[in-house]
Amino acid sequence: VEQKTDALGKQPVSKGFTKDKTLSSVFNVEMVKDKTGEEIKQIWQQYFSAKDTVYAVIPKEKFDVIWNRAQSCPTFLCALPRRDGYEFFVGQWTGTELHFTALINIQTRGDAAASQLILYHYPELKEEKGIVLMTAEMDSTFLNVAEAQCIANQVQLFYATDRKEIYGLVETFNFRPNEFKYMSVIAELEQSGLGAELKCAQTQDKT
Secondary structure, eight states, X not given: OHHHHTTTTTSOOOTTOOTTOOGGGTSOTGGGTTSOHHHHHHHHHHHHHTXXXXXXXXXXXXXXXXXXHHHHOOEXXXXXXXXXXXEEEEEEEETTEEEXXXXXXXXXHGGGOOOSXXXXXXXXXXXXXXXXXXXEXXXXXXXXXXXXXXXXXXXXXXXXXXXXXXHHHHHHHHHOGGGOOHHHHHHHHHHHTTXXXXXXXXXXXXX
């Protein structure tokens, strides 16, 4: 899996995804030049709250931790609650884009596995305003917004954590994959409560 994930993010962009999605293609940067980080955060959240997608405003300090760790550990595994258990998604950093695809997709399609979710991080305002803007695109045939949000939240759970043992899972996956335990990811996800709402919604759907 580790060898095959290198191709993630290098594939031709699939249907529904934007190639080289810049901040200026999403947002009028000139218009917010004189605004504070807090004001820009509110504008970003207001703009995307009306859209069916995943978005965030990440504080500079938190993004710096995530970014530094992503340089040494560019690949990771997230667990997504499904009706009958969990489905694993593999994330691969390519520059400031984070590409995800289902593990089964990589196992069956190898290098041809296409991204099913891309998180776009924009650090252009990081130094001046103290924030990094994030938005996403997803293949809605595989993921809905709540599911994509659950995956996005796990990036912060595993990469921005203060707890060494949680980030240790990322390091193990990158450097000692034969020691990696898939169930550890599920255990941390359940303990964090991040997937609880999704699990609950799926249980209700079932009945």
